[in-house]
Amino acid sequence: MLSVKDAEAIILNLVQPLDEQQDTEIVDLWAASDRILATPVTSSLDFPHWDNSAMDGYAVRYEDVQHSSSAQPAVLEIVEEIPAGYQPQFTIQPGQAARIFTGAVMPAEADTVIMQEKTRQEENRVFILNAPKPQEFVRHKAAFYQAGTQLLPAGIKLTAQNIAVLAAAQCPQLCVYRRPRVAIFSTGDELVTAEQPLQPGQIVDSNQYALATLVKESGAEPLLLGIVKDDPVVLQEIIAHAIANADIVLSSGGVSVGDYDYVDKILESLKAKIHIRSVAMKPGKPLTVANFPTYNSVLYFGLPGNPASALVTFWRFVQPTIKKLSGLAQGGELEFLLVRSHDELRSNGKFETYTWGCLHLIDGLYEFYQASGSHSSGNLINLAQTNALAVLPVGKVLISSGEQVLVCKI
Numbered sequence: 001m002l003s004v005k006d007a008e009a010i011i012l013n014l015v016q017p018l019d020e021q022q023d024t025e026i027v028d029l030w031a032a033s034d035r036i037l038a039t040p041v042t043s044s045l046d047f048p049h050w051d052n053s054a055m056d057g058y059a060v061r062y063e064d065v066q067h068s069s070s071a072q073p074a075v076l077e078i079v080e081e082i083p084a085g086y087q088p089q090f091t092i093q094p095g096q097a098a099r100i101f102t103g104a105v106m107p108a109e110a111d112t113v114i115m116q117e118k119t120r121q122e123e124n125r126v127f128i129l130n131a132p133k134p135q136e137f138v139r140h141k142a143a144f145y146q147a148g149t150q151l152l153p154a155g156i157k158l159t160a161q162n163i164a165v166l167a168a169a170q171c172p173q174l175c176v177y178r179r180p181r182v183a184i185f186s187t188g189d190e191l192v193t194a195e196q197p198l199q200p201g202q203i204v205d206s207n208q209y210a211l212a213t214l215v216k217e218s219g220a221e222p223l224l225l226g227i228v229k230d231d232p233v234v235l236q237e238i239i240a241h242a243i244a245n246a247d248i249v250l251s252s253g254g255v256s257v258g259d260y261d262y263v264d265k266i267l268e269s270l271k272a273k274i275h276i277r278s279v280a281m282k283p284g285k286p287l288t289v290a291n292f293p294t295y296n297s298v299l300y301f302g303l304p305g306n307p308a309s310a311l312v313t314f315w316r317f318v319q320p321t322i323k324k325l326s327g328l329a330q331g332g333e334l335e336f337l338l339v340r341s342h343d344e345l346r347s348n349g350k351f352e353t354y355t356w357g358c359l360h361l362i363d364g365l366y367e368f369y370q371a372s373g374s375h376s377s378g379n380l381i382n383l384a385q386t387n388a389l390a391v392l393p394v395g396k397v398l399i400s401s402g403e404q405v406l407v408c409k410i
């Protein structure tokens with residue numbers, strides 16, 4: 001059976017990222033949070049825009065003050081006051097200074113700022129009580145960024161710090177990738193929505209609610225197609241509709257070997273190429289992954305119906321797929337941390353085994369606490385309030401309490 005690593009490589013290799021020309025839209029900077037930049041940004045502004053003061057104090061000529069001390073202060077004539085936002089009017093001549101404030105433009109011929117705590121002012125004269133370093137407390141034009149060079153590359157997520165830079169560079173509108181569309185539906189005669197009364201034998205379609213949330217959290221737009229009966233004709237219609245209207249399709253259920261598990265057969269009838277039929281992992285073994293090479297670039301994930309299996313396969317394979325497809329250049333892969341396990345963890349050793357729980361910070365170090373209760377893939381109750389998955393590799397039957405384990409945040 002295919003290993004998790006090989007399955008991941010096959011899937012990521014099938015992903016065709018959104019096109020930097022066609023799959024973009026213009027958004028206002030205020031609405032750009034967490035979107036992916038599609039075009040590199042260059043600014044015509046230098047940062048800082050001009051030489052300016054880093055302190056409240058006095059702008060001086062270094063040569064006038066280089067030997068100053070409290071015993072023998074240089075005494076300079078104050079010719080101008082320059083608050084932030086004003087353009088200086090005077091050129092500083094030998095023996096002169098300007099009163100200046102943080103962020104204000106340096107006057108011509110001044111090259112150094114003395115912070116006011118190192119001075120004494122008497123009317124229009126300032127006494128410099130310390131020798132500064134040359135050019136001290138001057139932020140020089142273009143020291144942080146030179147106009148015309150690349151400010152931000154394409155493929156990055158617009159975080160608060162990136163948005164601050166774009167605002168400062170006066171980019172009120174941005175070209176970002178459109179959000180990937182992810183069609184989601186659940187299969188099963190036993191399923192009802194959270195609002196419908198439960199009849200004997202029925203259960204709530206919790207997968208669709210969870211998957212919709214995960215899709216949104218991954219930066220994509222869910223297209224909810226509802227609950228589909230285990231009826232091959234209806235299922236074929238829904239799958240055909242989904243693959244025509246989305247970048248990724250997620251179904252849950254119907255991928256195992258039962259008499260009512262139709263997904264793989266219908267995919268074949270729709271000329272899909274099935275790349276994965278099962279993966280050596282637990283939960284999640286019957287995962288199906290397909291595409292439609294003669295039709296379009298949509299990727300189909302037939303997630304197993306058991307609630308834990310659907311979520312674990314989403315976290316492990318679908319989330320990195322959405323991120324790669326969305327235009328994100330880096331950082332879409334799951335990140336594993338090596339941490340101490342608080343609890344003993346067990347596996348049958350045959351499959352790569354995922355178990356859920358919480359990462360807690362103990363004295364600055366993460367520690368994994370396994371959720372109490374059943375880790376059967378049919379139990380979703382103890383998934384609530386977890387924030388991490390721990391992984392036992394194939395062949396590892398026991399991780400003792402206190403031993404290191406690989407964990408990813410969820």
Ligand SMILES: Nc1nc2c(c(=O)[nH]1)N[C@H]1C(S)=C(S)[C@@H](COP(=O)(O)OP(=O)(O)OC[C@H]3O[C@@H](n4cnc5c(N)ncnc54)[C@H](O)[C@@H]3O)O[C@H]1N2
Binds near residue numbers: 186307
């Ligand atoms: N003979 C075998 N039986 C099974 C095998 C196997 O290898 N041989 N694999 C087991 C494993 S592992 C899994 S996982 C499941 C996967 O089953 P399906 O993907 O075919 O899913 P269903 O049979 O439709 O449902 C399984 C289970 O999950 C519940 N379910 C389904 N959809 C939802 C939903 N949207 N929300 C909540 N719960 C859902 C469903 O009621 C069933 O209880 O197959 C094993 N069997």
Ligand code: MOO
Binds near residue numbers: 282284285286308309
């Ligand atoms: O893989 Mo199933 O997902 O073990 O229950």
Ligand SMILES: [Mg+2]
Binds near residue numbers: 253258260261
């Ligand atoms: Mg089944």
